[in-house]
Amino acid sequence: MTLRDLINKLLGRETASANTARERLQLVLAHDRVDMNSLTTDLLDKMRKEILDVVAKYVEIDFEEVAVSLETEDRMTALVANLPIKRTVAGEIKFKKNDKNNKSDKDIKK
Amino acid sequence: MAENTRTILICSGKGGVGKTTLTANLGIALANSGATTAVLDADFGLRNLDLLLGLENRIIYTAQDVLDKNCRLDQALVRHKKEPNLALLPAGDPRMLDWMKPEDMKKISDLLSEKFDFVLVDCPAGVEDGFKNALAACKEAIVVTNPELSAVRDADRVIGILNTSDIEPIQLVINRVRPNMMASQEMLSIDDVQGILSLPLLGIVLEDEQVIISTNRGEPLTLTDGRSPAKKCYLNVSQRLTGKDVPIIDPKNEGKSLKDKFMRLMQTKVF
Numbered sequence: 001m002t003l004r005d006l007i008n009k010l011l012g013r014e015t016a017s018a019n020t021a022r023e024r025l026q027l028v029l030a031h032d033r034v035d036m037n038s039l040t041t042d043l044l045d046k047m048r049k050e051i052l053d054v055v056a057k058y059v060e061i062d063f064e065e066v067a068v069s070l071e072t073e074d075r076m077t078a079l080v081a082n083l084p085i086k087r088t089v090a091g092e093i094k095f096k097k098n099d100k101n102n103k104s105d106k107d108i109k110k
Numbered sequence: 111m112a113e114n115t116r117t118i119l120i121c122s123g124k125g126g127v128g129k130t131t132l133t134a135n136l137g138i139a140l141a142n143s144g145a146t147t148a149v150l151d152a153d154f155g156l157r158n159l160d161l162l163l164g165l166e167n168r169i170i171y172t173a174q175d176v177l178d179k180n181c182r183l184d185q186a187l188v189r190h191k192k193e194p195n196l197a198l199l200p201a202g203d204p205r206m207l208d209w210m211k212p213e214d215m216k217k218i219s220d221l222l223s224e225k226f227d228f229v230l231v232d233c234p235a236g237v238e239d240g241f242k243n244a245l246a247a248c249k250e251a252i253v254v255t256n257p258e259l260s261a262v263r264d265a266d267r268v269i270g271i272l273n274t275s276d277i278e279p280i281q282l283v284i285n286r287v288r289p290n291m292m293a294s295q296e297m298l299s300i301d302d303v304q305g306i307l308s309l310p311l312l313g314i315v316l317e318d319e320q321v322i323i324s325t326n327r328g329e330p331l332t333l334t335d336g337r338s339p340a341k342k343c344y345l346n347v348s349q350r351l352t353g354k355d356v357p358i359i360d361p362k363n364e365g366k367s368l369k370d371k372f373m374r375l376m377q378t379k380v381f
């Protein structure tokens with residue numbers, strides 16, 4: 001709190017407008033930034049299907065555990081895909097997911 | 111030479127925040143420091159860079175004629191009489207917007223890169239085709255904004271788009287800064303704006319009536335002899351852009367009157 005804020009508070013005056021501006025701006029930008037991502041949700045669904053189709057050509061995927069999403073952090077957006085693999089199409093188990101308590105691991109053991 | 115050329119997009123999203131004024135002043139300042147500099151008006155709808163540089167009566171050919179091969183690049187470039195290191199490539203007429211593609215702008219900037227150390231591209235307002243065309247021509251960007259809600263919001267949209275391109279670095283210039291209003295906390299502070307947009311700060315430019323006067327005359331402040339707050343800032347931005355290690359002008363140190371000092375006292379943190 002600055003000296004000015006203190007005096008304003010003591011006199012019961014409104015706080016300086018820069019604070020209001022900052023708060024309004026942060027709200028509107030949070031909204032804008034989300035908006036830009038949500039524009040792509042339709043595309044994301046389409047892309048998810050296509051990615052799965054391609055991957056499914058080579059390996060058997062555990063469809064129930066599939067997660068494809070966009071994650072934004074510090075203005076950087078990344079496509080994060082988690083596709084647990086049950087087995088290769090050839091029937092051999094070549095790939096294993098790192099995640100140990102994953103369902104696909106149990107399936108493989110069966 | 112071509113590979114070392116720095117092609118810089120000067121953009122803002124919102125109109126009227128000072129892109130063209132910054133382009134003109136930076137262009138003169140860079141040219142004056144010895145770097146050959148071209149300023150390209152990418153605002154085909156509403157071109158104004160020629161006016162700010164006082165070159166409006168000397169335009170014969172435009173970027174359009176170069177693309178159509180009606181003339182050579184040399185013929186379209188308008189050299190500044192007082193600053194021979196600076197040349198303007200004027201935008202074509204608004205009808206160009208219909209057929210212009212990002213590749214066309216790229217072609218123009220490649221031609222300019224063969225001859226100049228710096229190419230400054232004055233971008234149109236908005237985030238539509240005109241902006242995307244200009245974007246294709248550049249390797250780095252300067253985002254200009256004012257410490258105002260609407261300008262910062264629009265800058266954020268532009269930065270969002272720039273971040274999805276290979277433009278790098280993207281730097282921030284905060285224009286029309288009023289130290290008194292910042293001191294009395296009636297204006298977003300430099301830290302506020304920079305924090306929200308999270309870009310490295312290239313510099314600030316103080317609000318200054320001299321800017322209007324220099325526009326009236328068609329002589330950018332960096333070309334004139336006088337001393338003015340904005341001129342000092344433009345020179346500071348230009349130096350920092352060329353990698354000189356000079357500190358950013360701090361609005362807190364501007365304004366020497368008793369009132370300014372009192373305002374600063376009021377800003378002291380009490381707890």
